[in-house]
Amino acid sequence: MGSKERIQRLKDENRTNILDAALQIVKEEGWQALSMRKIADIIEYTAPMIYEYFANKDAILNELANQGYLLLAKKVRQAKSTQTDLEKQLEAMWLSYWDFAFEERELYQLMFGVGTACCGFEKTYKCAESHGKLISDVIREIMKDKNPPEDLICRKYFTYWSIIHGLISINLVNQGNGENTNQEVLKDAIYGITRSLTD
């Protein structure tokens, strides 16, 4: 009765086919376009069949996210192994993290809940009275002794924004991750970048 194993192997295959199909759809059409029926089309079954393998749609997303975590950890580990100096290791690891986010764009979105909502935020950033302009103005003022080019100001603004927005994002997704730690990271970061403006 070795057919038990053959059947199990077929089942496993179906399972991975479902995950592969889901990822394929998302890569081609985005998360918004992912539906059970489309997955079913690709694996050449009907939609209810998927529920034999996954409790619901969220379970599929969860499993994909977990695959993402494994892949990310693997890449980070590989990056570390390319360097011996500790600080270079750290840099390589973060750069591989960065690369992962864009190579596996869709997985990263899923894993860290980002970039799924609507847009229309580019325009407003350029709006005359936007927070971006207001803050950039102060940065320019602080740095005025050095006659900074406009793109340096933009870079500094982005540095601030990134760390604050990043910290917010992490907190919004992973709600409540130690209020105290946050405040300290936040102030540390603001202070650190501000110091770099005048150094």
Add this chain to the structure above:
Amino acid sequence: MGSKERIQRLKDENRTNILDAALQIVKEEGWQALSMRKIADIIEYTAPMIYEYFANKDAILNELANQGYLLLAKKVRQAKSTQTDLEKQLEAMWLSYWDFAFEERELYQLMFGVGTACCGFEKTYKCAESHGKLISDVIREIMKDKNPPEDLICRKYFTYWSIIHGLISINLVNQGNGENTNQEVLKDAIYGITRSLTD
């Protein structure tokens, strides 16, 4: 024929009622739960009526986001006005930005496309071989001369993560915002934080 104006006033009122209802639903049940029919229920009309005021659901989201931008800019401006010293202004502005994100959680999510996807990422962060652990290990190693407490390492890790994740988020939402600028901000940031580990 002053009724023209009265009718216009009623129309305006309906428009804002729609936006208010949408925000109310989102605050109570989250973005996922927002539907045209639920909005209609609240404003005591039927769903198709909404299309007299907004082209589609996205148009509603867009308008809400724009309200958010205005509110954020206002708060940042107010924060600035509380300080005279430039660096303190900057700090106050970023702190008000921070506060806005949590006071107006839902708007922030909409404006910057964050925290809408699924979760399950807390567990994996704690997983033994996760990227988080791998990176934290290197941070600990770099700082080992100072016998750092575990929560300081965690804070440093979060600082790194925030700025990199923030930069990624901004790029994933606002796709392609000058590749060169990104790389410079990224390396600047990594270097800056790394320096703070050994200082």
Add this chain to the structure above:
DNA sequence: CAATTTTGCTTAACACTGTTAAATCATTTA
């Protein structure tokens, strides 16, 4: 081998979603 149970899979259906076209009702205009 025949009868029965189990398994794999599909069809049909439910309650939703955004959105559009047609029908209805109220109000203003001629």
Add this chain to the structure above:
DNA sequence: TAAATGATTTAACAGTGTTAAGCAAAATTG
């Protein structure tokens, strides 16, 4: 009062996730 315009609703379409019922083939049992 009759016609026309505007406001509002009902009905419908195509799509969503999900569940229950049905069916046919395979496996198990007598």
